[in-house]
Every structure is written in C-alpha cells, then in structure tokens.
Amino acid sequence: MLLASLNPSAVAAGHDLADAVRIGGVSLSRSDLVGAATSVAERVGGARRIAVLATPTATTVLAIAGCLIAGVPVVPVPADVGEAERRHILSDSGAQAWLGELPEQTEGLPHVPVRLHARSWHRYAEPSPDAIAMVMYTSGTTGPPKGVLISRRAIATDVDALAAAWAWTPDDTLVHGLPLFHVHGLILGLLGSLRIGNRLVHTGKPSPAAYAEAAGSLYFGVPTVWSRIAGDLDAALALSSARLLVSGSAPLPVPVFDRLVQLTGHAPVERYGSTESLITLSTLADGERRPGWVGLPLAGVQTRLTGEDGAAVPHDGESIGRLEVRGPMLFDGYLNLPEATAAALGQDGWYRTGDVAVVDSGGMHRIVGRESVDLIKSGGYRVGAGEIETALLGHEGVAEVAVVGVPDDDLGQRIVAFVVGSAEPEVLIEFVAGQLSAHKRPREVRIVDALPRNAMGKVMKKELTQGD
Template identity: 90%
Template structure:
C-alpha cells in the first residue's frame, strides 16, 4: 500500500496519531487524514487527472491524499506559476478539474472543493503499483515544461530506499518548509511521511526560527535554507537536538556544510535526484558525509559514467563523465512526448540525466553540474563549473557565484565567473588558482549586483554565457 500509515485497519486498530500532519495552522490526526481524504476520493473517483494548486495547506494535503486513495493521477500546479505556463500545464496534462484551492484564472476547469471536516470510511481497493500517481512538470528551462509520469511503484521504491539510507522510521518528526509541487517537498516530505508513518510538520516559510521552533528529528532543506540557518546561531543551536539534517535540490556550499557541523554538531546528509529519477544517490546515516559529494547509489540503483563516445569513464574521483542511472524509482516517460522520452530513457532502462559527475574509487559521487551549461571545454580540458563555484563560495568576498564557459577563439571556451560580493576580480582569480589546477582558474571575473534566475530560483546560466 503506497500510503501505508493511512491503512484504515491500522487506524481502527488503535494506532492513531493526534498530530500526524501540522500545516498552515491546522493539525490533522491520522484518522482525520483517512476520513477527510477518503471523502475527497469519493468526490473525484474516476475523474481522470485532476489539477491541485499546490499551496502549503491542509486542503492540498487532503486533495493529493484523496487522489492517491482513489487512484486518480494528480497534476501539482505551482501557486506562483505564470498564466501562460499554467495554461500549458493544464492543457498538456488533460486535467479535468481543479481540486481544493483554485487560482484566480481557472482556465475554464470546474472546481471541486475540499471539505476539511467531511469524513468517509469507504474502502478503496489499492490501485496497481504501475498506475500513474503524479504528473509533475519540469521547470521548463529548455522549452515548455514537460509532464513527468511518476508511478506509485516508483514513489514507494524511492521512499523505502531512503528510509534504509537514513534510518527513517515512524518515530521521526519530519520538518520542512518547501514547496509541495516538487519532489523534495511533496514526494519525499509529505508522501514519504504518509508511507513511513512519521509525524510531518510544514513550517510555511522555511525560516530559521520556524525550523528551530518545530523541534523535529529529521529536517529537509535546500542550500538557501541551510545557509540562513547557519547564519542564525540560536536557530542552528536549536537544531542540535535533531537526528538528521538533509540538504538537496542544489549543491550545498562547503562553507555552509562546515558551519552547520560547527553549530549543530551534525554533518548534513546530501543527496541527488531529479523529477525524472526521484532520489538515486545519497550519503548515509552511518556512512561518510563528505562536503560537496552526494554519496552512493541507493538500494536497487546502478550508475555509470560515459564520455562523449559512450565509453566508460574511470572512477578516479577526477575524470568527468555523463551520469546515467538505472533503478525502480525512474519515471515512465514524458506525457505526450515520446520523442523527448526516447532522448533520455533508453530501451535498456538507463536514464541519461544530463548531468556530469565524477565517481571515486569508493563509489562516492560528486555532481559537477549540467552538461549543457556546467561542463566547460577549455584548452583541451573538461572542467566542471561546480568545482570552481564551490571554491569561490569559500572566499569571504563571495556571496553568490555562477561560472560559465563563453566562446573563445583560442581556448574553445573561456572560464568566466559572475560574482555577487565584495571580492576583487584578481583576488578571486588568484584564490581559485591556489586551490585548483591552473587551467581551472577563471580567465575573467565579473562583479554583478544579482544573478539572473527563473521563477524557481535557478540561475539561468544560458543568459550569462551569451
């Protein structure tokens, strides 16, 4: 059963939890979740795909849970998405209705409200593990967002593998303040909690004070969240009583990692994944946690690195290759896009991630970045932008940085660093040259007021590289 902790027989057997979910000022017991979500299921059973405006509210929790109970695929829609992108998501997904909250422009779809106090105890048969649970849309950095088909089996496999890697149990209280339309916040945070049976607390905004007040044992955050926690001594000290701090969705700067260790006593767990693959790599609760490295393959996962010709790349911790993964948590393809699916998902079951990485002799993985923008070919060398960014972020005069390769008639590509901060360009170039090989130093550092970002907060390197 995908939502194992919500099995009605478990709740009926006296294993209820009064505060299974706390979100947006509401507290739901496990029986509240079962009864209210089943009431939602009765209203939308057989409806085909439905759109859920994924705000961090109890209505969103019940809407998504009700769909999973009824076997209706959910299309999570970001609350702050632009009108054109929202229209594309609704049209491409074929969503038949809005469930729960509705945006100001519903695009002509009917609205099915979620009644927080409604209850039903109807028993639904468990849908097939191969049935689609979610259609999650990519951020659209290389074109219109693509609908990623994620099965119930993939979610269950991923959560179970993470539970083994992190010793995640029903005794945990999981805390985060992340969006409920991403893998990190929705699948790992909410659905993971409903499968494992732990208490789940959503803080709303992921502020250091809110994290400290939640008194959890397991915390999820993106690097920006952890940077703010590391900058708030009182909040960081409060998190020292936690069991595990998990960082993902982007590389955690080494200075932030080190400061969290100093203040909380915890070396953060870092992990790697994508909408298409869910989480496939992680450092382990009882293993090495090396700053800048995302760990080992989870149970059931295999990885490989290839060069431009498809040949295997050595696992020496230095040689960069294209990362491919295989495992039970992979997606089933892109909705309505067999061409795009074939480009990244081979008939042999290997997913071409589009990321480049290195693997050392112990199997530890370090993500260099996206092949399209983070792999720089300069003077005959293959250089990872992420490695240079990590070194620059360790300089006190650097607040934010993006490293790109720009066309160069002599080198092929020239390494250029765009920096937000107070450091001088020559000082920063010399800093990299002291830490890394000479060919990895930026040929140019440009001090800027801000880095261009998309609606999801990701740096748009293509704009910088032109």
C-alpha cells in the same frame, strides 16, 4: 499500500496520531487524514487526471491524498506559475477539474472543493503499483515544461530506499518548508511521511526561526535554507538536537556544510535526484558524509559514467563523465512525448540525466553539474564549474557564485564567474589560480548584486550567459 500510514484498519485499531500533519496553521490527526481524504476520493473517483494548486495548506494535503486513495493521477500546479505555463500544464495534462484551492485564472476548468471537516470511511482497493500516481511538470528550461509520469511503484520504492539510507522511521518528526510541487517537498516530504507514518511539520516559509521552533528530528532543506540557518546562531544551535539534516535540489556550498557541522554538530546528508528519477544517490545516516559529494546509489539503483565516445569513464574521483542511472524509481516517460522519452530513456532502460559527475573508487559520487552549462571545455581541458565555485566560496569576500563557460574564439569557452560579494575580480582570479590548476582559473569575474534563482533555489545559469 502507497500511503501506508493511512490504512483505515490501522487507524481503527487505535494507531491514531493527533498531529500527524501540521501545515498552514492546521493540525490533522491520522484519522482526520483518512476520513477527509477518503471523502475527497469519493468526489473525484473515476477522473482521468485532476489538477491541484499546490499551496502549503491542509487543503492541498487532503486533495493529493484523496486522489491517491482513489487512484486518480494528480497534476500538481505551482501557485506562482505564469499564465502561459499554467495553461500549457492544464492542456497538456488533460486535467478535468481543479481540486481544492483555485488560482485567479481557472482556464475554464470546473472546481471540486475540499471540505476539511467531511468524513468518509469507504474502503478503496489499492490501485496497481504500476498505475501513474502523478504527472509532475519539469521546469521547462529547454522549451515548454514536460509532464513526467511517475508511478505508485516508483514513489514507494524510492521512499523505502531513503528510509533505509536515512534510518527514517515513524518515530521521526520531519520538518520542512519546501514547495509541494517538486519532488523534494511533495514526494519526499509529504508522501514520504504519509507512507512511513512520522509526524510532518510544514513551516510555510522555511525561515531559520520556523525551523528552530518546530523542534524536529529530521529536517529537509535546499542550500539557500541551510545558508540562512548557518548564518543564524540561535537557529543553528536549536537544530543541534535533531537527528539528521538533509540537503538537496542544488549543491550545498562547502563553507555552509562546514558551518553547519561547527554550529549544529551535524554533517548534513546530501543526496541527488531529479523529477524523472526521483532520488537515486545519497550519503547515509551511518556512513561518510563528505562535503560536495552526494553519496552512493540507493538500494536497487545502478549508475554509470560514459565519455563523449560512449566508453566507460574510470571511477578515479577525477575523470568527468555523463551520468546515467537505472532503477525501479525511474519515471515511465514524458506525457505525449514519445520521442523525448526515447531520447531520455533509450531501449536499455538507462536514464540519461544530462548531468556530469565523477565517481571515486569507493563508489562515492560528486555531481559536476549540467552537461549543457556546468561542463566547460576551455583550451582543450574539460573543467567542472562546481570545483571552481567551491574554491571561490572559500574566499571571505565571496557570498555567492556561479561559474559558466561563454563562447571564446581562442579557447572555445572562456571561464566566467558571476560573484555576489566584496572582493576585487583580479584578487579572485589569482585566488583560484593558487587553489586549483592554472587552466581552471576564471578568465573574467563579474560582480553582481544577485544571482537568478528558481523556486527551489537553483541558479538559472542560462540567464547569466544570455547576451554573451
């Protein structure tokens, strides 16, 4: 059963939990979740696809759980999405109604409310593991967002692999304040908890104070969250009683990693994945956690590095290659886009992630970044932007940084660093030249007030290169 902790038989046998989910000022017991979500299932059963405005509320939790109980694919829609993007998501997905909360513009779809206090104890047969659980839309950085088809089997397999990697059990209290329309917050945070049976505390906004107050054993956060906690002594000390801190969705700066170790006593677990692949790599609860490295393949996952000529790239911890992955948690394709699906998956079943990485002799992976913006070809060298960013963050005058390659008539691409901080550009260029090979130094440093980021805290590098 995908949502194993919501098995009506287990709840009826006395395995209830009074505060299984706390979100938006509401506490839901396990029996609340079963009864109310089954009531939702009765109202949407038989639908082709249902749109859910993915706000951090009990209504959203019950809407998503109800659809999964009924076997109806969910289309999570970000609450802050623009009008044009929302219209595209709804029309492309073929969603037949809004379930739960409504946006200001409904685009003409009917509304099915979620009744928090309604209860049903109807028993539904478990849908096929191969059935689509949700259609999750990508960020659309290279065109309109694509609908990623994610099966029930993919979610269950991924959560189970993470449970083994992180020693994640029903005894944990998971705390996070991440959006419920991305893999990190929705599939790992919410559905992972409903499958494993641990308590879930969603803090709304992921502030240091809210994380500290929640008193969890397992915490999920993006680097921006961890950076703020590392800068808040009281919050960091409060998290020292936790069991595991997990960072993902973007690279965790090494100085933040080191500061968390110093203040909390915990080396964060880092992991890697995407909407299309879910999570495929992670460091382990009982293994090495190396700053800047995202770990080993999860159970059932294979990876490979290939060069521009398609040949295998050596696992020497230095050579950069295109990362491809294969495993049971991969997506089933892009909705309505067979050509894009074939380009991403191919006939061999390997997903072309679009990321570049290095792998050491022990199988530990380090993500260099996106091939399109983080692999810089300058003066005949292949340079990873992440290595330069890490070096710059080691300077006390740098708070944030993003490194990109911009077109250059002489070098092919010129290394440019966008820095939030107080240091002088010339000083930073020389600093990197002293830390790394000379050809990896930025040719230009631009001081900016802020870096453009998306909802998950990822820097939108293409915005930085516009105009060059």
